[in-house]
Amino acid sequence: MNFRLRVWRQENRETEGRLVEYEARDISPDTSFLEMLDIVNDELTERGELPIAFDSDCREGICGTCSLTINGEAHGPRHPGAACQVYMRDFRDGETITIEPFRVGSFPLVRDLVVDRSALDRIVQAGGFISARAGSAPEANSILVPKHNADRAMEAAACIGCGACAAACPNASAMLFTSAKISHLAFLPQGDPERTTRVLRMVRRMDAEGFGNCTNIYECEAVCPAEISASLIAKLNREYARASWRERFGE
Template sequence: MNFLLRIWRQKNRQTPGKLVDYQVRDISPNTSFLEMLDILNEQLLDRGEEPIAFDSDCREGICGACSLTVNGEAHGPDHPGAVCELYMRKFRDGATITIEPFRVGAFPIVKDLVIDRSGLDRIVEAGGFITARAGSAPEANSILIPKHDADIAMEAAACIGCGACAAACPNGSAMLFTSAKVSHLAFLPQGHPERESRVLKMVSVMDAEGFGNCTN
């Protein structure tokens, strides 16, 4: 498969960026999107050009590091899933693919497709924890939790913190991320004592980081 890639290149956050066109050829349909970028970077290095900077870590849809906008969609067209789980068979042969970083004011560009998502970390630091006495681990069944409550908490805890919700939101709001982090503790008895102060602290930091408001 052959593709025309229009990729955002930007030296740093102070330097204006632009879309640059690259051709990739003979790409297997079973190649992942990030592997395709790896192939392109190898070609750029062979030509003595600077490779494209982009984030990735686990490449299994777990870590949330691969924050790319593909043809205007956060993580691309294969929903649900992170862009590392996207395969080139989702695109037609000869397609033009535009690749950009997440466009969120609170996610400044570091270089090319790499963004600074540390604002999400600071939201979690503000209240994404419980206060507990240190010591040996408690007996696992000392606090009984109904399965329904545990299931709801787990659904909220499944958020990988990638920031796609903010990138997809026209206001650049991180409300979905923040509410997931608030909820997965609030649904469990260990998180109940601080549930009110946790919300206030995390929302306050979310606003201070420059994320937009949710209008839903």
């Protein structure tokens, strides 16, 4: 298969970026999208040009490193799945493919298709944890968790932290990401003692990082590789309202 690529090239955040055209030739349909970029990069290297910088690591959809906007869609056409799980058989032979980074104000550009998503780490640092000191944990089966709750916690905890939700959102909101962590811990009895402070701190950190608000567009849910449900945003709002009430009026 052959493709014409239009790739965002930008040396760093001080310089201007632009779309540059490249050819990808004789690509097997079983090649993954990132492997196609590897091939193009090796050709660029051989020609003495600078290869395209893009992020990836596990290449099986779990680490959340890859972060491409393909033809305007975060992670490309194959939902649910990360960009590393897109295969060239998902495209038409001869197609022109536009590849851009995740465009979110809170994700500053590093180079070409690579952005800095440390804002997401800072949201978790604000309170996305249960303070359980190693050594003080009780016997595991002394904490019973109904299967239904454990399953819902797992569904929320499946978030891979890629940031596609914010990239797809017209408001660049990180509500889906934040709601996934808050919900994961709120569905479990272990998360209960810190439930109020956690949601207040995480939401305030999210706002301070410059992410936008949710206006129920659901683009986040559509592109999420981990199939996190946008209903968790409603849960986040409930958790936040409850916590604000308690903060203002006491328990």
